[in-house]
Amino acid sequence: xxxxxxxxxxxxxxxxxxxxxxxxxxxxxxxxxxxxxxxxxxxxxxxxxxxxxxxxxxxxxxxxxxxxxxxxxxxxxxxxxxxxxxxxxxxxxxxxxxxxxxxxxxxxxxxxxxxxxxxxxxxxxxxxxxxxxxxxxxxxxxxxxxxxxxxxxxxxxxxxxxxxxxxxxxxxxxxxxxxxxxxxxxxxxxxxxx
Amino acid sequence: xxxxxxxxxxxxxxxxxxxxxxxxxxxxxxxxxxxxxxxxxxxxxxxxxxxxxxxxxxxxxxxxxxxxxxxxxxxxxxxxxxxxxxxxxxxxxxxxxxxxxxxxxxxxxxxxxxxxxxxxxxxxxxxxxxxxxxxxxxxxxxxxxxxxxxxxxxxxxxxxxxxxxxxxxxxxxxxxxxxxxxxxxxxxxxxxxx
Numbered sequence: 001x002x003x004x005x006x007x008x009x010x011x012x013x014x015x016x017x018x019x020x021x022x023x024x025x026x027x028x029x030x031x032x033x034x035x036x037x038x039x040x041x042x043x044x045x046x047x048x049x050x051x052x053x054x055x056x057x058x059x060x061x062x063x064x065x066x067x068x069x070x071x072x073x074x075x076x077x078x079x080x081x082x083x084x085x086x087x088x089x090x091x092x093x094x095x096x097x098x099x100x101x102x103x104x105x106x107x108x109x110x111x112x113x114x115x116x117x118x119x120x121x122x123x124x125x126x127x128x129x130x131x132x133x134x135x136x137x138x139x140x141x142x143x144x145x146x147x148x149x150x151x152x153x154x155x156x157x158x159x160x161x162x163x164x165x166x167x168x169x170x171x172x173x174x175x176x177x178x179x180x181x182x183x184x185x186x187x188x189x190x191x192x193x194x
Numbered sequence: 195x196x197x198x199x200x201x202x203x204x205x206x207x208x209x210x211x212x213x214x215x216x217x218x219x220x221x222x223x224x225x226x227x228x229x230x231x232x233x234x235x236x237x238x239x240x241x242x243x244x245x246x247x248x249x250x251x252x253x254x255x256x257x258x259x260x261x262x263x264x265x266x267x268x269x270x271x272x273x274x275x276x277x278x279x280x281x282x283x284x285x286x287x288x289x290x291x292x293x294x295x296x297x298x299x300x301x302x303x304x305x306x307x308x309x310x311x312x313x314x315x316x317x318x319x320x321x322x323x324x325x326x327x328x329x330x331x332x333x334x335x336x337x338x339x340x341x342x343x344x345x346x347x348x349x350x351x352x353x354x355x356x357x358x359x360x361x362x363x364x365x366x367x368x369x370x371x372x373x374x375x376x377x378x379x380x381x382x383x384x385x386x387x388x
Contacts, residue, residue: 048252051245058242058361062374069381167252180256183377187263 003192006173007034008161009107010041012088014067014080017115019170019182020107021076026185032192036107038095039158040088041169047159048167054085070182079118086114087122090145096153097144098136105134197386200367201228202355203301204235206282208261208274211309213364213376214301215270220379226386230301232289234282235363237352242361248279264376273312280308281316284339290347291338292330299328 007023009016023034045052053059064080071078091110098106113119113130121127131138144150161171165178172179172188179188201217203210217228239246247253258274265272285304292300307313307324315321325332338344355365359372366373366382373382 049245049250050253051243056243056361058356058359058372059244061359062361062372065371066374066378073381073384162252165252165255167250167256177259178252178256180260184260187267190267 001192002175003031004033004035004174005188005192006037008037008039008166008169008171008173010039010044010088010169011091011110011114012041012084012086013169014063014078014084014115015070015182016170017111018067018071018074018076018078019185020111021071022074022182022185026189030189030192032189036095037157037161038092038154039161039166039169040092040154042087042089043155043158044162044166044168047162050167052085077116079116081114081118083120083122090127091121093145093150093154094141096150097141097147102134102136106136109134195386196369197225198227198229198368199382199386200231202231202233202360202363202365202367204233204238204282204363205285205304205308206235206278206280207363208257208272208278208309209264209376210364211305212261212265212268212270212272213379214305215265216268216376216379220383224383224386226383230289231351231355232286232348233352233355233360233363234286234348236281236283237349238356238360238362241353241356244361246279271310273310275308275312277314277316284321285315287339287344287348288335290344290351291335291341296328296330300330303328 007019009020011017026032027034042052053063067080068078094106094110095103109130110121113121113126119126119130121130128138131141164173164176166173166180168180170180170182172184174188174191177191179185201213203214205211220226221228236246247257261274262272288300288304289297303324304315307315307320313320313324315324322332325335358367358370360367360374362374364374364376366378368382368385371385373379
């Protein structure tokens, strides 16, 4: 059975936070293998010719209310970050410079920092405090994310997502089929069970 | 108990067809009162600053596959119309010139014409044949939909939807709260049951 699912994520997306929390629950009860694939959502939107919800008045208002409603129904602790829309560039580059064991903690702590704790991670002090909590070498981290190879790598991964017909977040790919939106996780599970 | 739900629709939207079919099922098992509110989706998108899915390559490809997947799961007979994107102007004006008993048949037959029978309703002969099937006076119909008051009325209803913070289709309003997408029908029902 092919139980592999690529999960395309960017910390700046509230629905992707919800998907991440759901994935953690799903993993407890299934052997589905979610592979986390970082990308820069802003760059992806540009490639796809999409205006982000944040910049469409009514859609933004709906999204805020909808995320609160959906997370409540799913029993997920959620707060819509006051600083939205968020620039996640450094955070996303950060996913490419950490070792596996640290990366898992990093993903958890920064999704939660944005979408539960309402933190302003553009404040360097707050960002560093969180990195410190999980034991990241801060000087090395900030040096590494300025590395040209890392900058290029994130661009490549974003381009690769687009090439695979991804246009938003969260997105999933199972057996070359694209699923968009946390609502579609149920379908991913259905298709794997078939 | 307030069991009233405004349902904002345009025949050109495949997800709205799915919502319409679900509403018909929901009405069998509940006393929810769905009030059908026609609008012109193209006009609404313009007001909201939204590019329709049809014009965003990857999103359009996803939507076609997603509509097929979702309707299959829901047990709804569905075919993605080959002529999409569709100009629904005459059809939507038509909803404003018919009497109640005919309107219900009209809504059913034209949602099905597009999204089950794959008809090209821009072909006047096919359009007239369908109108004939439900007993619409064809000469009167085509005269009435050119009436300036009817043209204005559809614009007004589209503007009104926008004023109520609607930006896409299908949308629902229950107690002044906007729900967007057929996926959100479950939440509408939840909120009414509370």
